[in-house]
Amino acid sequence: MQYAEEAKALLFESGEDEERLIVECSVGNDGTMHIVQISEGPLTQWCFEEEAHTIDVGVEPDGVAALVDHFALDDRRQLPAVLQLRYAGYDASRRVRDLMGKLSVPYRVEERPIVR
Numbered sequence: 789m790q791y792a793e794e795a796k797a798l799l800f801e802s803g804e805d806e807e808r809l810i811v812e813c814s815v816g817n818d819g820t821m822h823i824v825q826i827s828e829g830p831l832t833q834w835c836f837e838e839e840a841h842t843i844d845v846g847v848e849p850d851g852v853a854a855l856v857d858h859f860a861l862d863d864r865r866q867l868p869a870v871l872q873l874r875y876a877g878y879d880a881s882r883r884v885r886d887l888m889g890k891l892s893v894p895y896r897v898e899e900r901p902i903v904r
Contacts, residue, residue: 808826847894
């Protein structure tokens with residue numbers, strides 16, 4: 789089954805004339821959750837030596853269910869909106885990972901390694 793979003797929320801978007809940073813959260817029809825952080829600009833170029841840098845935090849259905857239980861939600865589709873309300877900001881991805889660490893919810897982080 790191909791990943792299709794059931795629910796999505798914007799956790800952060802930088803303002804104009806700033807380093808471009810977007811953090812989004814989505815829950816898919818396969819029960820997984822993704823928090824995707826994309827940065828672009830001179831600072832990203834300097835830090836990661838690439839035009840745009842993407843970090844994808846993935847959570848399997850069991851972890852999503854644990855988060856749904858933690859927040860006492862009725863449905864996993866409510867999770868992105870709750871995370872938007874509680875964790876919005878430039879560091880949203882890190883703060884949600886901190887929460888998952890405290891709850892022992894496993895997650896994976898995928899990003900292209902820096903090649904020097």
